[in-house]
Structure formats: structure tokens, C-alpha cells
Amino acid sequence: MNKSEIKIRKATEADSEKLWVLMRDLAIFEKYIDVFAITPEIVKEKGFRKNPPDFYCIIAEDNKHIAGILVYYFLPYTAQNRPAIYMKELYVDEKYRGQKIGEELMNALKEEATLNNCTQIKWTVAPWNDGGKKFYERLGAKENTAWLNYEWNV
Template sequence: MNIIIRKAIESDSGGIWSLMKELAIYEKYINSFVITPEIVRANGFKKNPPDFYCLVADDNQKIAGILVYYYLPFTAQNKPSLFIKELYVDTTYRGHKIGEKLMLALKEEAVNNNCGQIKWTVAPWNEGGIRFYNKLGAKENNDWLNYEWNIVNND
């Protein structure tokens, strides 16, 4: 196994989508998952600026893991933050520190772009994810409650 962590390129769209779909199954939101490889390509690689950025763990042109993130350009600290939307490693590649390598590459990206923080959410039932983040030294933030307001499109 020769894993290389790198920024995603357009030809990775299908592999990124595949792992996004696996994550949707794992996190039990597959019934509302509407992303396609074409959406990944259009929104992540054809738009300028893109809707999201992605780091991939590449094993000889097979995508073994993804870390999808975007920038929060304005914060109270007057520094951007990075927000992790998805971190997922293919089940056959787990146990090889790929998630940690992706997170460390994102930390480097944050430093290079003068970011003050990296933020993300984790499901309370995802005990493995919580252990992983704690092992990295991340701290749970209980200062804020997460809310969402689902907007139905009535076209």
C-alpha cells in the first residue's frame, strides 16, 4: 500500500462520490442523498470558486479516503476557518492511519491559509469518530448548540 495524500483533481470525482455515498449509508442519510458524480465534478471542480475542496488518500489511482471541506472566510477573529463536511476512509483501508494523515494535511492547509480554526461536527453515536478526534487532540465544543432549518423547494 502506497498512500499519497493530495488535493483532489477533477478525474477523482467518481471516487469521491463513491465514498460520499458510502458515508451516507454509514450515517443513515442515504434516503436524502442526491449527490452524483456530475454534481461533484460541477460543484467541486468546474465552479470558481468551488463549493468545496477535497483532499484524497490515493492508493495507485484508487481513492482510499476523502476529506471534504470548505472555507468560512469571515470570523470574529478576522481569520478564516476551515469546516470539515466529510471525512471517510474506505473500510478496506482502515487501520492504516489514513484518517490521521488526511487531518494532518488539512491542518497544514489551514496554516498555509492563515486559518484560525478547523471545525466539524460528529454524530453522538459515532464513538469511533469521537475517539479518533480526541486522540488527535481535538476538543469538544459545548459552547454552542447546532441548529438546522430545512428549506423545502416548492418549484
């Protein structure tokens, strides 16, 4: 597959089913498929019909096939009195890895952050995901060790 065939664009409601497939693939990759509760209809409702949506998505498309997704949402209030973006998911289909699609998606997110006056893009990475950590560091991202992540299940 030739990299020039890849088009980066914002996802639309018509992409919901294909987005869901990659979201499910990510759940398998990150080993949480047993608690994965997303359906194509939820993607459609929460991402495209709800106003404002619960999430936004940028896709890498190869002739109607979605090669990669980047799901994000805005954190409206920060200490800098400017928003930040939280990247929830970045996933590239195995067949398309090694073509810099993840980097293109991240650059599109950086443009989105600039357009929306955001000060930062934040995300988490599984500690076992060495490939992901190396990828982000290669882009110039730094691990934030100043804060610990906590969760409170209710």
C-alpha cells in the same frame, strides 16, 4: 496493503466519479442515503468547474484507488478576522481503516489551514459515532460544548 503506498493529495476533476463513490458510502454509514442527492456530475460541477468551488477535497490514494476523502470549505469571516475551515466529510474506505489514513488526511487539512491563515478547523460528529469521537480526541481535538447546533429546514 502497505501504508507506504498511500499518497495524500488534493483531488482533481478526474477524481469526481471515485469521490462520489466514497461520498455515497459515507451516506450509507451515517444513515442518510435516503436523502443523498449527489451525483458524480454534481461533484464535478460544484467542486472543480465552479469558481470558486463549493468544496475542496483531499484524498488518500492507493495506486489509482481512493482509500479516503476529506471534504472541506472555507468560512471566510470569523471573530478573529481570519478564516476558518469547516470539514464536511472525512471517510476512509473500510478496507483501508487502521492504517492512520484518517490521521494523514487530518494533518493535510491542518497544513491547508496554516497555509490559508485559518484560526480553526470545525466539524460536527454524529453523537452515536464513538469511533469518530475517540479518533478526533486522540488527535487533540476538543468537543465544543459552548454552542448548540440548530437547523432550520426550508
